[in-house]
Amino acid sequence: MDLNPCMKHKAVRKAVRMFAEAEIAPIAHDIDRDARFPWEIVEKMKPLHFFGLQAPEDYGGAGMDTISYAIAIEEISRVSGAMGLCLTVHNGVAVYPIVRFGTEEQKNRLLPAMTRGDRIGAFCLTESNAGSDAGGVETTAIRDGKEYVINGTKIFVTNGGVCGVALIFALTDPQNPQRSAGVFIVEKESPGFSVGEKEDLCGMRANPVSSLVLDDCRVPETNLLGRSGNGIKIALETLDTGRIGIAAQALGLAQAAFEDSVRYAKERQQFKKPLSSFQSIQNYLADMATEIDAGRLLLYRACALKDAGRPFGAEAAMAKLYCSALATRVTNTAVQIHGGYGYSKEYGVERYFRDAKVTEIYEGTSEIQRLVISRAVLAQRT
Amino acid sequence: MLKLVVCIKQVPMVSELPWDPKTGNLQRDLAEGMMNPACRSALDAALRIKEAVGGEITAITMGPPMAEEVLREAIALGADRGVLLTDRKMAGADTSVTSHVLARAIEKNCPGFDLVLCGLATSDSETAQVGPQLAEELDIPGVTYVDELEIRDRTVRMQRIADYFLETLEMDLPGLVTVMAGRHAPRYVPLGGLQAAFAEADIVSLDAAAIGIDPERIGAKGSATKILNVFSPTEGKENIVLTGAPKRIVEQLFERFDDRIGSALGRDLKTDKRSS
Numbered sequence: 001m002d003l004n005p006c007m008k009h010k011a012v013r014k015a016v017r018m019f020a021e022a023e024i025a026p027i028a029h030d031i032d033r034d035a036r037f038p039w040e041i042v043e044k045m046k047p048l049h050f051f052g053l054q055a056p057e058d059y060g061g062a063g064m065d066t067i068s069y070a071i072a073i074e075e076i077s078r079v080s081g082a083m084g085l086c087l088t089v090h091n092g093v094a095v096y097p098i099v100r101f102g103t104e105e106q107k108n109r110l111l112p113a114m115t116r117g118d119r120i121g122a123f124c125l126t127e128s129n130a131g132s133d134a135g136g137v138e139t140t141a142i143r144d145g146k147e148y149v150i151n152g153t154k155i156f157v158t159n160g161g162v163c164g165v166a167l168i169f170a171l172t173d174p175q176n177p178q179r180s181a182g183v184f185i186v187e188k189e190s191p192g193f194s195v196g197e198k199e200d201l202c203g204m205r206a207n208p209v210s211s212l213v214l215d216d217c218r219v220p221e222t223n224l225l226g227r228s229g230n231g232i233k234i235a236l237e238t239l240d241t242g243r244i245g246i247a248a249q250a251l252g253l254a255q256a257a258f259e260d261s262v263r264y265a266k267e268r269q270q271f272k273k274p275l276s277s278f279q280s281i282q283n284y285l286a287d288m289a290t291e292i293d294a295g296r297l298l299l300y301r302a303c304a305l306k307d308a309g310r311p312f313g314a315e316a317a318m319a320k321l322y323c324s325a326l327a328t329r330v331t332n333t334a335v336q337i338h339g340g341y342g343y344s345k346e347y348g349v350e351r352y353f354r355d356a357k358v359t360e361i362y363e364g365t366s367e368i369q370r371l372v373i374s375r376a377v378l379a380q381r382t
Numbered sequence: 383m384l385k386l387v388v389c390i391k392q393v394p395m396v397s398e399l400p401w402d403p404k405t406g407n408l409q410r411d412l413a414e415g416m417m418n419p420a421c422r423s424a425l426d427a428a429l430r431i432k433e434a435v436g437g438e439i440t441a442i443t444m445g446p447p448m449a450e451e452v453l454r455e456a457i458a459l460g461a462d463r464g465v466l467l468t469d470r471k472m473a474g475a476d477t478s479v480t481s482h483v484l485a486r487a488i489e490k491n492c493p494g495f496d497l498v499l500c501g502l503a504t505s506d507s508e509t510a511q512v513g514p515q516l517a518e519e520l521d522i523p524g525v526t527y528v529d530e531l532e533i534r535d536r537t538v539r540m541q542r543i544a545d546y547f548l549e550t551l552e553m554d555l556p557g558l559v560t561v562m563a564g565r566h567a568p569r570y571v572p573l574g575g576l577q578a579a580f581a582e583a584d585i586v587s588l589d590a591a592a593i594g595i596d597p598e599r600i601g602a603k604g605s606a607t608k609i610l611n612v613f614s615p616t617e618g619k620e621n622i623v624l625t626g627a628p629k630r631i632v633e634q635l636f637e638r639f640d641d642r643i644g645s646a647l648g649r650d651l652k653t654d655k656r657s658s
Binding site: 007008010011012014015016018019022044047048049050052053061062063064065068072 | 395414416448450451454455458568570571572573574576577578580
């Protein structure tokens with residue numbers, strides 16, 4: 001068992017960090033303050049394959065392994081949680097399900113533009129009466145000849161305001177929700193598709209999280225992803241993968257808060273001594289470092305299992321549960337170490353603190369992760 | 383096809399470096415490595431030539447096995463192949479020995495090369511010696527401090543920074559240039575290229591025997607110069623308050639800073655004082 005990162009993974013981290021620090025870090029504060037999606041960064045990311053991290057090379061992707069993928073998301077999130085979110089949703093829950101479940105025709109039609117970054121992807125499950133309860137979805141996709149007619153409203157859609165392709169979870173037979181759930185590919189030009197109001201959120205403000213409205217939205221029958229009725233299966237498997245991305249994102253935020261805290265503790269003087277000379281602060285830093293390391297090991301184990309083609313759902317849920325919780329704790333402690341400055345927008349930790357909380361909520365709340373984990377635990381023979 | 387050779391050094395990433403207090407050498411295994419910034423510019427210059435007129439780029443480095451990483455990075459950025467010169471016997475080489483080893487390896491592995499590109503200097507030692515010495519070892523012309531270059535037939539035309547002047551020169555091929563950092567923004571590594579560079583690219587790894595080099599002439603043993611002492615100087619700040627009558631304050635200023643004031647004025651104030 002080698003717990004050291006291999007040369008490739010070190011190289012991936014350095015390559016992404018070099019880009020993130022030079023191109024995203026200088027504007028990370030401003031795009032959060034202005035709640036602005038940085039299209040200019042998207043343009044710079046396109047030739048570097050950020051929009052096709054794990055997609056096969058045949059479809060224009062980088063063909064990365066899952067640990068490399070997690071490292072890339074971690075490093076982008078270390079400077080901007082909102083851009084890390086854009087990438088993990090696009091790659092993890094929009095491109096991935098098309099690669100995994102799409103027909104050859106769908107892959108050829110959709111993936112090249114998505115992996116180039118010309119079409120940003122979104123995954124739409126949550127509605128006003130459905131979220132953790134996927135069975136509560138009310139959006140319908142009723143067959144009409146060679147088309148499906150989709151009606152409903154999706155909320156809290158990450159990348160919603162900028163998406164070119166949205167995967168919509170909908171029922172073909174509302175009387176039979178369990179058996180008729182499907183995932184439908186809706187492109188922004190589809191008649192009846194529109195972007196609703198942008199959400200005014202606590203964190204991740206540079207990502208245009210929005211509602212999406214489907215009003216008699218017509219898509220060809222070839223836009224059904226996979227088979228009719230396998231929507232739940234697609235959603236669950238997609239979310240397993242999505243959790244790896246969110247765990248990585250949470251870890252990146254925690255890492256940023258930790259590094260800022262170490263630097264600040266060495267610089268800031270109180271009682272004529274640096275903060276880092278006080279045991280209370282040392283204890284904080286020790287706990288932060290330990291939690292981040294533990295989270296990273298959990299995350300990379302889930303990634304390694306996925307790459308080995310073995311079941312990884314429970315492990316991904318553990319990584320997501322733990323990394324999101326540690327991100328909230330670590331960013332909270334970072335604010336505490338920074339004192340009044342930590343509560344000010346002058347320092348980054350205030351942003352990390354606001355960004356971190358939602359990692360405990362989206363892609364399955366911490367409560368749902370515990371449900372997933374406990375099912376795996378109880379299924380084992382005692 | 384134009385044959386380009388780019389010499390690359392992996393340098394430590396951090397500013398606070400782990401040194402071996404006994405030998406004065408850097409403990410490379412303790413520091414994370416990165417491609418030396420000027421070598422990155424040399425690679426960039428080679429890639430620009432390749433993009434403009436075609437060519438094949440060989441990236442070559444001498445270093446510990448972990449230096450393979452910068453070769454893979456070079457391949458991800460567009461180099462065609464990588465050559466790693468690694469052997470415990472090569473450790474501790476000074477710049478002269480480094481140039482000797484590089485020259486023999488280039489002759490053996492890149493016969494018929496047209497242009498060798500080096501970084502001007504490395505961020506961990508700043509000698510700027512390997513490029514010029516390598517030109518001598520290869521018995522080819524070399525131009526240092528190159529800022530921009532362009533290939534025309536069998537000639538390279540380049541702009542060279544000479545203190546406050548820009549020189550334009552031409553050199554016949556084969557030749558060698560050392561390239562300054564900073565002319566172009568660094569290229570970012572495409573992630574697909576990086577994945578392929580690790581999955582597919584073969585790195586040729588050569589030890590002293592494979593290069594066919596005299597073991598007495600390499601490493602610390604073959605080096606004429608030795609590093610005696612290396613330390614990381616600490617920066618300090620001091621507030622100085624000068625008091626007294628204005629004349630006395632000016633006198634104190636000169637007492638403390640006459641060297642610096644003199645050099646700013648271009649005069650030796652001590653001589654002035656003595657002669658007055």
